[in-house]
């Protein structure tokens with residue numbers, strides 16, 4: 001299946017057909033969530049032949065550090081930025097056809113063009129499909145305990161250094 005990934009025009013996500021999919025996957029809160037340290041926010045949607053999206057991914061560009069309560073991590077006085085994926089999903093009827101992988105690859109490529117040092121996300125312990133997908137793409141795993149979830153983790157992929 002040929003898959004194309006496009007960014008949903010900024011500020012119009014709730015008016016876009018992708019919103020029904022986000023709602024169906026129960027991830028609307030994670031798409032609406034904002035924080036003062038977010039520098040920009042982006043929603044990517046995957047398509048095949050038709051006009052309706054098959055999956056989505058939302059990431060923000062932010063300094064490394066503040067979302068875990070740390071000060072911004074700096075290099076020679078400059079804050080280091082990352083892309084953080086806050087929401088990501090493909091409905092069951094479209095799974096195991098490469099849609100999720102295409103969305104992650106598009107997010108990785110976009111993060112590189114936005115000057116990010118790394119791309120990162122948190123996954124709860126129950127999201128084992130996502131764990132498999134992330135390892136296949138080469139992400140490192142950093143386990144973390146959150147409340148009673150002892151199998152959750154951060155996935156982090158360093159991006160190639162820019163010139």
Ligand SMILES: CC(C)(COP(=O)(O)OP(=O)(O)OC[C@H]1O[C@@H](n2cnc3c(N)ncnc32)[C@H](O)[C@@H]1OP(=O)(O)O)[C@@H](O)C(=O)NCCC(=O)NCCS
Pocket residue numbers: 055086087088089090091094095096097098099100101102123124127128129130132133134136
């Ligand atoms: C995670 C998710 C987005 C993957 O979407 P997808 O389109 O099915 O992913 P892909 O088809 O690109 O799968 C890529 C690889 O991931 C792994 N994978 C995906 N689903 C899997 C499953 N159910 N069991 C084992 N491995 C799985 C496989 O290695 C797969 O490659 P393969 O099909 O060649 O074996 C989808 O399962 C999903 O929406 N899950 C629920 C929400 C979620 O976990 N979101 C992420 C955290 S917020």
